[in-house]
Amino acid sequence: MRALILILLKDLRQRLRDGTLVIYAVALPLGLAFLLNLVMGGSAQRLDARYGVVGLPAFTEQVLRPMEAAGHIRLSRVASAEQGRELAGRGRLDAVFVGGPEPSAAASESSEASRDPSAGSPEPASAGAGSIEVIGSVDAPVAVQVARELAESYAAAERGERLALSVADAGPEAVPDLRALPEPIQLRQDTSLSVRQLDTRTYHVAGMGVFFLFFTVMLCVAGIFAERDSGTLARIMAAPVPGSLIMAAKLVGGVLTGLIGMAVLIVVSGPLLGARWGDPAGVAALVTAVVLAATGLMAVVATFTRTAEQAANWQSVVATVCGIVGGAFFSVGQLGGLAAFGAVTPHHWFMEGLADLRGGGSVALPVTVLLGFAVVGIPVALARLGRMARA
Known part of the structure; x- marks a missing residue:
């Protein structure tokens, strides 16, 4: 157990030292949310x-x-x-x-x-x-x-x-x-529909937060490949600890990085941009579930690649497509027939859960679906990562 804790702490220190957490989890979401609010609020658009x-x-x-x-x-x-x-x-x-x-x-x-x-x-x-x-x-x-x-x-x-x-x-x-x-x-x-929507400021902050969350987790997962290529992973695997537990510790590092980044974003976005997230307990459940879902999805994508660079490229494509279709940038209703594909992305269910909180509803369904992504993705990723590390 001590070896696992040391691996986890080492990964967290590395993320904090290279600025990944601050840039991807806080700075970029806040900056883009501010720009979107500025552009959307100041543009004269046709209502239609x-x-x-x-x-x-x-x-x-x-x-x-x-x-x-x-x-x-x-x-x-x-x-x-x-x-x-x-x-x-x-x-x-x-x-x-x-x-x-x-x-x-x-x-x-x-x-x-x-x-x-x-x-x-x-x-x-x-x-x-x-x-x-x-x-x-x-x-x-x-x-x-x-x-x-x-x-x-x-x-x-x-x-x-x-x-x-x-x-x-x-x-x-x-x-x-x-x-x-x-x-x-x-x-x-009508409280069943119209109240279940986020104000513009909260929508943009939440959308950018969940979008860059996938990139934050992505860098943690891609780090496994970088350590394998440099030979560091082989030395870690030589420790008297099962390889599956070592891979689990590295995924837990990605989960903690995502949770810390989202927590900081939620705390600072209120006074800086006027975001209103809703009930803290419901928001905490949604954030935890979406971080687990993002970790599982990004890890599974990475296991189908061979190098750290290829993993980062594939993960970036998946994270960007899911973010657009899932409604991280704008309402999925504007996508026409493509809006139906948003239901298969964690982004959609995270935004849907926040909208349910605004209407005073339950987040049980969004949290359940997000945990479903994690339950399916994380075990598959652990099994494939274990085989790749031993290869």
């Missing part, structure tokens, strides 16, 4: 959102139709809230507006009743209050945010119209208390 609407004829004609005519959105009529939730969940629509009773019509009827002496006392304004429920897709955070702003702006305009009608009917001497005036529209948000 896909919206659906259930009911809400006044809101549709006054707000959505003009935006559709200007080419900013594509509007579809949806039969029911259940259908809208299904379409948003499948990524067919970016957001769906679901309406209750139309507040404009209710306000007009209340106003007419107050002017007619034979109608008795007018109905309270809250009797005709409607609601707008925004159901958003987790793969379209910008379009969902715009949908919320549209609904909130429309609600504020309706509130001002109701206030104006109340003042006109009651006279200046009886201006109603603004705080007592009921909301004409209540904006509701």
Whole structure:
């Protein structure tokens, strides 16, 4: 056991000494996340959102139709809230507006009743209050945010119209208390979909963190080949310790390096970039699982190569492709038919787990899938590494 601890400590000291941990695990993720936030936040892009609407004829004609005519959105009529939730969940629509009773019509009827002496006392304004429920897709955070702003702006305009009608009917001497005036529209948000999304800053930091995590682990695994080529590994294998345990100690070094790097990134990204990771226990479970998955995947890829240089090249290709398809740089919904391939990458499940945390959900499924990558990859890698070390 003492020999294994010495091997582990030696690998950790080497990673810290050559700057691998600081550069790949912290500096590059933070730097690229800052640049992505800067570019995405300052660029004027065409919205081109896909919206659906259930009911809400006044809101549709006054707000959505003009935006559709200007080419900013594509509007579809949806039969029911259940259908809208299904379409948003499948990524067919970016957001769906679901309406209750139309507040404009209710306000007009209340106003007419107050002017007619034979109608008795007018109905309270809250009797005709409607609601707008925004159901958003987790793969379209910008379009969902715009949908919320549209609904909130429309609600504020309706509130001002109701206030104006109340003042006109009651006279200046009886201006109603603004705080007592009921909301004409209540904006509701579907918690099953639209809340399950990360804000832009957290998304970019998390995406860059998991992307460069694979390169951090990759360098640790590739170090095994470098030691074999230099003859160091042969001397280590001569120790009175089973070769499989020596390989396990080296993989544990990669795991600890990844965990330390992700922990530092999470701690410093909050004050520096405003990232909000969510529940610490859930984040810790996701980080541990994705580090194990990355170690297993990178180790398996390396065992199919012959030299340290070839291992680094192959691992870089796999890490880059998985990062793009898995949604580390941008929402996988923008990849069209290729988005389905994201489900076979650890990156996708890590980002999905963080989104579940934001919505107050469980991370059991993402953690289970990530641990599945590790359970399959690490034993295979250990068996193949053991044979390669003895060769």
